[in-house]
Amino acid sequence: MQGLITKSTGSWYQVQTPDGQRIDCRIKGKFRIKGITTTNPLAVGDVVDFDMEPEQESGVITNLQQRKNYIIRKAINLSKQAQIIAANLDQAMLVVTLASPRTSLGFIDRFLVTAEAYDIPARLIFNKVDLFSDEGLEILADLKAVYEKIGYPCYEVSALEGTNIDFVQELLKDKITLFSGHSGVGKSSLINALLPDLDLRTHMVSEWSDKGMHTTTFAEMFELPQGGFIIDTPGIRELGVIDIEKAELSHFFPEMRSRMNQCRFNNCRHINEPGCAVLEALEEGEIELSRYESYLSIYNGNDTRS
Numbered sequence: 001m002q003g004l005i006t007k008s009t010g011s012w013y014q015v016q017t018p019d020g021q022r023i024d025c026r027i028k029g030k031f032r033i034k035g036i037t038t039t040n041p042l043a044v045g046d047v048v049d050f051d052m053e054p055e056q057e058s059g060v061i062t063n064l065q066q067r068k069n070y071i072i073r074k075a076i077n078l079s080k081q082a083q084i085i086a087a088n089l090d091q092a093m094l095v096v097t098l099a100s101p102r103t104s105l106g107f108i109d110r111f112l113v114t115a116e117a118y119d120i121p122a123r124l125i126f127n128k129v130d131l132f133s134d135e136g137l138e139i140l141a142d143l144k145a146v147y148e149k150i151g152y153p154c155y156e157v158s159a160l161e162g163t164n165i166d167f168v169q170e171l172l173k174d175k176i177t178l179f180s181g182h183s184g185v186g187k188s189s190l191i192n193a194l195l196p197d198l199d200l201r202t203h204m205v206s207e208w209s210d211k212g213m214h215t216t217t218f219a220e221m222f223e224l225p226q227g228g229f230i231i232d233t234p235g236i237r238e239l240g241v242i243d244i245e246k247a248e249l250s251h252f253f254p255e256m257r258s259r260m261n262q263c264r265f266n267n268c269r270h271i272n273e274p275g276c277a278v279l280e281a282l283e284e285g286e287i288e289l290s291r292y293e294s295y296l297s298i299y300n301g302n303d304t305r306s
């Protein structure tokens with residue numbers, strides 16, 4: 001039988017079958033995944049094959065289907081091992097706000113680079129639009145245009161007033177979605193609006209915020225009433241990004257990726273090289289200065305994560 005891992009406690013996995021049955025499963029044998037050393041072999045979002053154990057209600061996982069992507073968290077201790085947080089994410093939603101506490105553009109860009117590196121389509125949700133004046137809404141429209149132009153859809157919502165929540169619900173239908181955002185932007189309020197089951201929510205928050213949990217593998221996806229799952233993660237610090245080589249960084253900026261083939265040097269860093277197509281586009285205003293500044297900041301290793 002085939003199913004989706006919706007909860008993992010380290011030694012037991014909850015596997016949900018396409019018809020909605022939930023079976024507790026163990027792993028049989030070793031699950032080594034080529035190329036990465038992780039503390040946990042399987043994670044929520046993994047699609048697995050399993051057999052029922054004879055005369056029991058539990059199952060045994062025998063095979064992992066190929067992942068389309070996965071996110072990891074680096075181990076807190078010094079061992080180089082990483083923990084897989086989740087696999088097969090369809091999209092990542094970053095909840096941000098221009099109201100207080102205002103999300104910095106550096107933070108947004110870092111998240112987008114992370115999502116690119118993980119190969120997860122990202123979208124931005126601008127929350128707290130109820131607080132905006134006309135002038136604020138104009139600034140928001142300009143910023144949305146910057147991100148939409150380079151392929152990141154943006155949405156305006158108010159978790160407080162319920163504005164556009166139905167629209168977000170539609171985006172989540174039948175998908176596995178990662179929610180992220182820094183403290184205070186209203187991510188919890190938004191998830192509360194999306195997940196009507198109160199028990200699930202409190203459960204979720206305590207799991208992720210309990211820092212003592214990192215020694216045990218324990219993550220869960222939450223099923224949405226309209227179908228689909230959400231995974232809540234506190235921030236990109238926890239999304240231990242795969243180390244990005246400096247030379248690779250521009251690949252994770254779509255507006256640079258699409259231009260760098262035209263740079264004179266094929267190892268162009270897009271910093272001060274002659275004949276750089278990226279710098280030319282910057283000059284002409286086709287690449288946004290704030291995006292380029294984020295590139296430089298990440299390139300130079302400055303931590304702008306707030």
Ligand SMILES: Nc1nc2c(ncn2[C@@H]2O[C@H](COP(=O)(O)OP(=O)(O)OP(=O)(O)O)[C@@H](O)[C@H]2O)c(=O)[nH]1
Nearest residue numbers: 127128131158159160182183184185186187188189
């Ligand atoms: N005006 C307004 N306030 C909001 C909105 N959404 C959330 N808030 C408020 O913003 C504050 C933070 O909301 P939370 O949902 O707790 O934010 P969070 O991002 O989950 O932050 P943590 O709980 O610290 O992780 C609360 O006081 C909310 O009432 C909104 O759409 N409009």
Ligand SMILES: [Zn+2]
Nearest residue numbers: 263268270276
């Ligand atoms: Zn260049």
